[in-house]
Amino acid sequence: MAEQPFELTSGPDGWTAHVRVRGHAVLQLPLLNRGTAFSDAERRALGLTGLLPQRSIDISKQARRIYAQYLRQPTPLDKHVFLTNLRDRNEVLFYRVLADNLDEMLPIVYTPTIGEAIERFSHEFRRPRGLYLSVNNIDEVPQAFANLNLDPDDVDLIVATDGEGILGIGDWGVGGAQIAVGKLAVYTAAAGIHPARVVPVMLDAGTDNLELLNDELYLGNRHARVRDERYDALLDAFVDAAGQYFPHAMLHWEDLGASNARRVLNKYRDTCCTFNDDMQGTAAVVVAAAIAALRESGTRMRDHTVVIHGAGTAGIGIADMMRDIMIAEGLSPAEATARFYAIGSKGLISDDQAALIRDFQVPYARPAAEVAGWAPEGQVAKLADVVREVHPTMLIGTSAQPASFTESLVREMAAHCERPVIMPLSNPTSKVEALPSDLLEWTDGRALIATGSPFAPVEYKGRRYSIAQANNALVFPGLGLGVAIARAKRVSDGMLLAAAEAVAKIAAGTGPGAPLLPPVDSLRKVSAAVAIAVAQAAEKEGLAQADLSDLVQLVHQSMWRPDYPTIVAV
Missing domain, CATH: 3.40.50.720 (NAD(P)-binding Rossmann-like Domain)
Structure with a gap:
């Protein structure tokens, strides 16, 4: 495996970044770059002297500045693009702003606004994230996974889509990649799944959307959607490679077409750790x-x-x-x-x-x-x-x-x-x-x-x-966290029921007028409770492969918080 520009390690005092690169290369890495929050000592150690304004401010002041800029964006799509650009240059700050305003921003970074972003994907393309796997190049799937340059224990979660059943807007081909990226943002914001430990995957089998096929800027395979044995071969190659390279990762299927969603889940659910959120x-x-x-x-x-x-x-x-x-x-x-x-x-x-x-x-x-x-x-x-x-x-x-x-x-x-x-x-x-x-x-x-x-x-x-x-x-972030903590071999019906029961217990109150479910702004608390319930169910069913003896503390320590890591120049 090629040497990484930096490595992240976790300990009782939080995360530490061991940084090998210097100068402008530091500022180009979204998980490492902290912009004006670099201290004087960090600037000297990382070769950033003179590359940033003189004053250093902390992440809370940065977040206030970003939120004020966010409020000036005129439309929901403009707000989505603004936050996407922030994520592409400073991922920790993006998640701090999102976590501080989750109830307000969740509809912007995910549904419904992400639907517009998906429709505009090929025209507004910026920074690629994750993997793009083509039905026309199935033999290249293992190499694509190898190109991520990650170790087997480095990934907890993979979200994959083929772009056919996107939200309520149907087949949007390669633009569906955005739904996988957006879903993972919710996993991180709501349950603290570390953004470095997730992989979005676009399974490009073509599209039946004539608008896209006639668009010269469309970035996906320009042919009708493949539905024969080649589609299944692409999925088999993807599942096999994911299991080989990241054996502990949960495979989350998102927005597959109606003819495939249940069929695909049933095909793989007894042989790997997999989950379909739509169902x-x-x-x-x-x-x-x-x-x-x-x-x-x-x-x-x-x-x-x-x-x-x-x-x-x-x-x-x-x-x-x-x-x-x-x-x-x-x-x-x-x-x-x-x-x-x-x-x-x-x-x-x-x-x-x-x-x-x-x-x-x-x-x-x-x-x-x-x-x-x-x-x-x-x-x-x-x-x-x-x-x-x-x-x-x-x-x-x-x-x-x-x-x-x-x-x-x-x-x-x-x-x-x-x-x-x-x-x-x-x-x-x-x-x-x-x-x-x-x-x-x-x-x-x-x-x-x-x-x-x-x-x-x-x-x-x-x-x-x-x-x-x-x-x-209210369910899937905590489910993913619980699966990751337990190193669960499968996602069982019992684990899903445990998640549902955990959410029901946290409803805001009882009596006339009380809501049946907790509000979205309490997602971190809900996700922690769901994770505990899911991990306990996995252990009870013999599906857990990790030591869960101090589960509450384990969940607490496993939930990443958007704070800048300690910097160690190496």
């Missing part, structure tokens, strides 16, 4: 909200009848996790499955639609004889028909169909349920199934609500209702 992370945070709702309503999961409006990978993933809880509470698998009604784009899924449903939806297909007569002759039962017939107690929206939870539908549900649990999870806000203010009015304030997008508190009949946001960031 498993979403399920865990929604289940956390459901567990909090159960606590508030004094019920068990097995008591509920659940309608899933939007039976894609996320919706069915939620159903799977809830079903497992029902089974743990004593229902048989068949009895638990029968508690769910899954509604796809064509209507209620039933077993006479074999040609129209995906394999992962099959377990939830209702018997055709059961639902006969629920809709007019020759039609498939729709959401309103299902609510009228089954009187659900829990209604979950992952449909991206705005305003589909109508007043008449919600009032019908509330007429048969004292504390209806209603979660309109589709985002952005323009696609939400119902507004929290309407849900509270239509249920006379009785609804227990969680949403996918952030909403301001609602005033209803003299009471203030805080609206829980089912944000995956």
Whole structure:
């Protein structure tokens, strides 16, 4: 391995950077450069004398200056670009500013603003991060990993995407690299995963986006998306190389297309440590909200009848996790499955639609004889028909169909349920199934609500209702930290449930108006609790490979904080 310009080591007093380079080379390394915060002694030792203004200021003053500059940016995209440029020159300062303003800046560095950055990727390209692996050069994948010039124990986390199912905007090809970079920024800001110990990966299989294919500046493979055995060969090469070079790293799949997300996870989950946030992370945070709702309503999961409006990978993933809880509470698998009604784009899924449903939806297909007569002759039962017939107690929206939870539908549900649990999870806000203010009015304030997008508190009949946001960031950062600390061999269903239960325990309070989930501005605390729960579950299941005897202290020490490391010139 070639000699690195600097090496980072950690100890009881924090991180130390052993620096070999001098002069301008120091200022070109984002994790090392601290700009005007270099002391006089550090400037002399690193050959920086005369290369910076005379006065040295600490990171807190730098952060104040940066935040003032940030506020002057006119649009969310301008703010995103400003923070990206900061990260490219001074990564520690970037994370200090982000950590100090996490609630405000999370929508800027990640969703929804990152969607615009992805669309503009090829036109605004600046600094490459991570790996770009091409379906046309599969044999070069091992060399790409070797070119990172890192040791086997140097990486805790790899986030990979193929750019096909980006957020709510679809196939954006190589621009999807930004989603992996953004996801890792959240891991670091929320859970203290060290930014030097992560790798974003873009799996470039082409794109079906004609706008990109006709764009002369597009930086990805300029051909239609490859979907045959070459795609699987690229994934195999990636997983094999990742396991060879970084055997302890968790592989996080992000924004794969609907036809691949569950298939890919199922293919690798029993042979390596892997996780899909769109499916498993979403399920865990929604289940956390459901567990909090159960606590508030004094019920068990097995008591509920659940309608899933939007039976894609996320919706069915939620159903799977809830079903497992029902089974743990004593229902048989068949009895638990029968508690769910899954509604796809064509209507209620039933077993006479074999040609129209995906394999992962099959377990939830209702018997055709059961639902006969629920809709007019020759039609498939729709959401309103299902609510009228089954009187659900829990209604979950992952449909991206705005305003589909109508007043008449919600009032019908509330007429048969004292504390209806209603979660309109589709985002952005323009696609939400119902507004929290309407849900509270239509249920006379009785609804227990969680949403996918952030909403301001609602005033209803003299009471203030805080609206829980089912944000995956409440789960995946702590999960990644717990896996890294435990050196877990796999990510199990038990570990995911432990994460959900840990989040549910930290909800801000109980009683009318209290949110079902903790707020985003408490992510560091939530991530620490999730990490502890996940590591304990891994140890209980025999999946941990590290000594976890002093787990609380281990989690505390493992969470990197954005402070400049001690400098040692070598």
